[in-house]
Amino acid sequence: MSGLIAQISTWSPTVAEFLTFSPELAWAGTLCLVMLAPLAIGRNSRTTAGLALVGLAVTAFFTVRVMGMTAADGPKTGLTPDLIGGMLIADNLSLFFKLILLIFLVGVTILWMSVSADEEEDAPEFFVLLVGSALGMALMVSTHNLLMMVVAIEFASLPSYAIVGFNKKNREAAEASLKYMIFGAISASVMLYGLSLVYGFFGTFDLAQISANVGPVLMAGGANRLLVALGLFCVFVGIAFKISAVPFHFWCPDAFQGAKTEVTTWLSVASKAAGLLLLMRIVNLFAQNAGPAAMGGVAVVIAIIAAVTCTVGNLSAYRQRSVKRMLAYSSIAHAGYMLAAAAIFVKAEFVDSFSAMSAVLAYVVVYMLMNLGAFGVVALLESKNGGDDSIGAFSGLIRRAPLLAVPMLCCLVSLVGIPPFAGFMTKWYLLNALGEANQGLYWALVVVIVFNTLISLWYYMRVVVQMFLRDDDQPAFAIPISGALLVNVCGLMLIVLMIFSNPLKSHSDQYASDLFMPTASELAKARAVDSTDDPAELGELAEPGELAAREDSRNLRGDHGG
């Protein structure tokens, strides 16, 4: 008579486990801090932001600490001593993503401070929602468990709905949040329904086990397969909603346009990236455990969705008057690019999907920089011209504010994916991953992605043309130093990451490779031969297997490092 209750009752965490969990704890702590601080020190927005930054810094510290630890000791399987079903996983992948999130969060905060800190009176709530959704996303990428996944997604979503409509006076904001919320609620419900079906069939919420058993079912015919396919698909819908993959993207442009630009910046990268990494995790699990034979069809479907997504995103971005909306569509397109990596269900030698994951990681990093820069410029411009984000507002920007125009140029060209900007490198990593898979399907994806680059050129260049080639004598203006610093750093980083792209690549390779070290459940299977039920003993017995796992993980790093 085990089960959830039993597990919870028998939980007695050790220091190491606490340490492993410390980032989440610190994060939650920051949340509480920002929520409660106003009672003590008032609602000054800048101090609130400052507090938030401090909290985030602490979190980042712990994250790095844990990363350092886990990099040495291989992956930790999170909070539960039981080796079945890790509710939370603290492997380098998730930690790395948490770090990215934190950095991005800092960036967004700085942007917020330099744009709308002054007229904002509900700063604490704003940060509660911001940090809260961030925590939700952080959880999303570190779970194998369907239940935890649902909780995390909701945790990430609910604050997002609110924060989109945070500007209560604004009609568009209200509408945006309504759409976002309704669409989110629906997809969440559908996902839960699918979850129920999956649970009904496999009797567990642990994706590792599900993926281990799903193969035969899908290979075999009959209604079961239909049921499982339906269930898994409904789950996928929930994730696809976060990624805003076609046809679940409709909320995206409207919500992003209606929200404040900082919020748009945040959502456009963080929620999509989190969803993507979650999807990548699941895909990798299925690819490794169920194998391409069973999942080939799924690969095709995801590939098609990816292709359609980036094409639709790029095409829809045409002729948008509002640059924010245009960038929203472009974010759909980029989600499509990254989704293409998720279509790689190849087991042949597992490095394939591993490089897919690393490509996505690198892409996320650079994509964060690009969007932070681009949206940052938009936000800074809006703050000066009364919220006009129409394309005409950019005309003559090189004269009016060169410190905005130049980074904007870098970011846009990088979004197109042209050297000498990092956007090209990451696109290359993506193509490289697809090329490694080396099948017709993936070559087709290569072609689609590459030609989408061409399509996207036109609408990005429209902004460039306005900024550099046209000038209708709008007044020049000064921009806050912090904001200028932010966007220019982003622009500069894009060039730096192009020329010194090696560290980025090798790190994302390394973290991605951690995915493929045997997870707890696999160890459990490895130990099932010992046919013993005592969890305590299992703990000791775990050692040799773990060692072996670390061994080959080392070799893995060794060979790709050189």
Add this chain to the structure above:
Amino acid sequence: MDQHLISWIVFLPLIAGLVALFVPRELVKWVALLGSGATFLLSLFAISTFWGGDASGVFGDAYGTLHHVERASWITGKSFTIEYFVGLDGLSLPLFVLTTFVSLLACLASFNFDSWKINKGIKAYFFLFLMLETGMLGVFVSLDFFLFYVFWEVMLLPMYFLIGVWGGARREYAAIKFFIFTLAGSVFMLVGLVAMFFYSGNAVAEYPELATSYQTGAPLVTGTFDLIELSTNDAIQKYFSDSATTLLGLRFAPMMFIFLFIGFAIKLPCFPVHTWLPDAHVEAPTPVSMILAGVLLKMGGYGFLRLCYPIFPTGGHFWASTLAVIAVISILYGALCAMAQTDFKKLVAYSSISHMGYVLLGICVMTKTGFQGAMFQMIAHGVSSPMCFFLVGVIYDRAHHREINRFGGLWLSMPRYGSMATLGFFASLGLPGLCGFIGEVYVLLGVFEAGNSGPMFPWAYTAAICAAFGVVLTAGYVLWLIQRVYLGEVREEYKGFPEATGREMLILAPLGALCIIFGVLPKQTVFDFMNGTLNLIVDQINGVTQMALAAAGG
């Protein structure tokens, strides 16, 4: 310094450009001149290792003998290694030096920046200009496909802004047109990049016994970006040229060939994809036109010779007839269009299309004579066309229009300038004794000979003869141009035109001198420095072709 010569040459302009951003406004042009001048001088050092040596010693006995090589690993992925791999051989050296030379003169030609209609942002102008030079030099020296592609794209933005910001009335249109066309080409190239890398990987996996690397002597284990490796490694060549190798259901070699070809053909440019050129030229400021015509167009031809043909010889055979047709059309069609123009600059632009047609024609038959002719044609055109464009610029500065029919008698009002103009235009007309002639004749002879060399090119005779008719048309539009602009009674409004200034003569004189020297001593000045490599490439190609035929036969 010495072992990093190439890197210095390539990045010196960029450094100068960065410096130029931070010096006072009136010093900018001098910094730029200093930078490009130093670059030119250094590039002359690069020749020294070729000079006077014994041909076989310099060019080696196999394709891939390089000078001033630098290679270091740049980006190391799990499954791929991108190298910073640069070097010079007979293929790149002439174009490399040409680039530094033309850039220097173009920089000099930009010295009247302040008198331009749009004279804002001189710092940005020279920065972009020098960045462009770095990009061009990089393309010519980089032997790693990825690096090549990066430099190739790096040229894009500066050119876009140089045309789009400092250009003429329709600059925006011309700039975006240039951008879209070029990017369209490089998109195809990018697909080729990925595919070639992984297929080379498959190749070495397929024939490990053949995969001996030219460089290490050890067998290759992974795919490679090394352009020399791609074209000389037996395993890769065997696998690429195998008709069973397919990508997306299409035969690999022809498909990849045409993918790369499109990219380069747009730059060249040849017939169906040439329309960006006249607009770009007409709108671009004079120095940019010089660069565009003098160097950028050559990258197309260079790409053919460096990538398309050595790596995919069978693809070359597959498409030969098509390319010949395109080439001949470009020659005749470009000449006819040039004849119809009333805009001086547009006429010269179309003449470039016509001349580049000879390059494509010479290359597509894959004979030594043809290759040498095409290459020489590029060098010659790289000297004569900047001259012509600058000649146009000189009178544009004075008359502020380019309507051919509104000129006349300029030889009387500006005798020195008129004489230089005659020289320049006769050079591009292909008059014997001037540079334009040798390339054309080599190409024609090479193509005609290809017809006799085997059953491969039955159409070569026709192609050669049609192309030969181009010389008549060329004479037609050039002479008609000279008559309308320089001859005839001098018009009232041009009576007072000042003679070409010292600066202008300083730009025209070297170009004119080279026009003559290349025409009189082609061997000592050009052929000796490149034939070795070109011949080796052709041998390489023939070897692979034989192998492929044998494989197809048996």
Add this chain to the structure above:
Amino acid sequence: MSIARMPSRADLETMGTYEIALCLGVVAPLLMFVVLAFFGHRIGKPVSGWAAVGGVLVSLGCASYVLVGWLSSPDQAALSLTHGYEWVVLNIAGADMPIEFKVKLDGLTVMMYFMVTLVSTCIFVFSIGYMAGHSDEVDGQCKFHRFFCYLSLFEFSMLGLLISSSIFFLFIFWELVGLCSYLLIGFYFDKKFASNAAMKAFITNRVGDFGFLLGLMLVFVFLKTFDLDQAAETFRAQYADGSGIFDASISILGWQVSGMGLATLMGIGLFCGAMGKSAQFPLHVWLPDAMAGPTPVSALIHAATMVAAGVYLVARIFRLLTPDAQFFIAVIGCITLTITALIAIVQVDIKKVLAYSTLSQLGYMIFGMGVGAWPAALFHLITHAFFKAMMFLGSGQVIEGCHHVQDMRRMGGLRKKMPVTCWTFFIGVLAIAGFGIPGTHYGLGGFFSKDEVLAVAYERSFNWENRFASHADDGGHGDDHAAESLDERKSRTGLMSGRVVLASGESDGAGHGSKEAGDSHAAGGSHHDDPVLAGIALQQRVIPKWMFWLPIIIAYVTPFYMMRCWWMTFMGKPRDEDVYHHAHESRLMYVPLIVLAVGTVFASYFMFRPVLGETAVIATSAPLVVAVDGAAAADAQPELLGLSHDKDRDPHRAMIGYVGFAWVVGMGLAILIYRQGLELAERIRRLPGVRFIHMCLMEKLFFDYVYDTVLVGGTKWVLAQIARAIDTYIIDGIANLLGRGTVRLAEFSGNIVDAGGVDGLVDAIAETTQGVSDVVRQPQTGRIRNYVLFGTTGAALVLAAIIAVVMS
């Protein structure tokens, strides 16, 4: 061979003195060109002229040195050295093929070289006088130095053309003289007609050069060398074993050419170049217009030297000709000499008359080459160079004297004002008219050369097949029986056999490489009747009769229009007082006239003819065609003025019935008509039949008209404009159309697209994609219910897809 090795002293040391002399003679004018180009405007008016003269005098010195050395050398074959400087290396079929610059040293070169330098020296000097006035002004600016600058450049190119032994270099210099001609014709480029004429000349020549290029390609590919002698050897060898070009087959635009046809094509192609330069029909149109240049230019380039280069080229490639090619040449020459002579009759511009007569004479030369009268044609070239240059200078004298009046109807009676000009001109008229005492050997240049051409033509058209009939049965390859038959015929029609056999002797020998040509005499004695050559001769076409009769008729026309010209200019009464009043002549200008006159009278026969005859032996040893020497023994023992001929081998005796008295008739007729001024001529012109013909002739038989409208206009205004239209509207507009198409699609799907913006690809792409994007963005209605609907539908579709794929 190390990289970038420049020509060093080593190259120089290996050269023979004659080579050095010739090269020096070529380089000297080039130096003058450079000097004048850079410092001419400083040197100033008279001096730069004398500088140029200095340059050409050096050339003349070298030329005389070589000439004397050549004539006095016992073994001339030994003189021609074989050192070449490797210019570039072509590659054919994997093997290297160097293009060498080599000095061609044989009788023809020596003769031509001397002739050119001599004539041009006279003309340079003359030009100084001619340009002394205001004739050097272009739009009021003094271009004196520029004129001599161009002249020097021309001198360089022309001499280079003569000494280059590689047909490739021949082509290079060929183009260079074309350039100079362009520059000099357009010397008065402020005048529209001048620049037009210049352009016309260059482009017409380019058309010819197109053919030349084709020929070059064929030579390159099939003979695998550009050196004239090697090419001839290869050609002979390939014919012998039917290899190379003779078993090759190429298809041009689907037209299959092979074997002999290909060889013919090669010959014709090369000849096309000559058609351009020597202004042969149908490319003759540029020469009359070329008179727009200063008169000395017309004298030098368009009468004496450059236009003769075409004939020189044909002489050089004679060994590569096939019977068909040769026949083609003959036909072209015949047509040219006829029509141009007819046009000359009606011209009233003194220079135009000379121009057309030049054309006609060039026609004679080409015709001569065509019928195989190799020595005769070249001989005619040289004699013609002298007297025509002289006459042009005379006309220049007149024009300068009359202040640029060229219309003969306004002249008349000038003999009093400019006697020297008058009588030197008269000598020229006699010479061109073929003055000579019939039957004897006393006459002027034209008398010998033209008669000989005609004699050969007679032979080719009347005596040819029956001369070699007996060879028909045994394929023309000699055995005794054949030889006998040849022998007996020889006694009957004596004229030709001598040279044929004689020439055959050496050409046969030369053909097999033995260079014993020097002693033509002994050879002539040794080989009588050579069956091989007879066999070759047999394969040659018989010239149709009309091609013999037309030149004969023109031989009567020529004296007429020349006499008419002279009479209208110098005789009779002054028709325009004020012209007559100003007329004068200057010493500087008539000294050259006298020199040339002397040249015309004396330098003609005994000096050039024999050398040409000997040169012919090697230079014409062709495998497929024979050269016919119309004056067989004449060159055997040349004595001073002693034109002693073995009587029954005498062209004049043979031709006496045909053209013996042509000059009397023609000139007499002219005098009869123009004795009383122009009235009689006017009356004749008004005769009903004549008027139409006159009109046609005045209109130059409409060639210009047709060319300008159909060819030039066709290219410039039709083809080019079409191409331009295609470029702007189609190539650039294709994507445009795409764009529109998609826009339609978008509209069809219920969305109005604001099409607009400039034309062209960019916006077209934008439009296209915008059209598409409008379609794509249809679902984004902003209505949540639609979103949900589309979402669920999409989901259902995807699910269906999954099921489909997974089930499959």
Add this chain to the structure above:
Amino acid sequence: MFEIGLTHYLVVATVLFVMGIFVMITKRNAIGILIGVEMVLNGANINLVAFNRYNGLGTIDGQMVSLFVIVLAAAEAALAVAICMNFYKNLNTVDVDRADALSG
């Protein structure tokens, strides 16, 4: 009398699901759509509980998760109502079809 088995629960759940979806698509009132969501969620709950009851693993994971779901639904509903209020404040309606300012 007949035995009520897993199938019956599943049928009920499926019906709820389909009805929910239908409601979401058709309703113009935001609250109505939320009701549709609730129906789907409850369908899921029924599934969970039923499966847990019948899969014979002896765990109570299903029930636990259904509790989670209820809690999540409650939280979501709360937020949703707040957002609807906000929307109503701005537009004086909760008709979602009026929310079409952002489109295209």
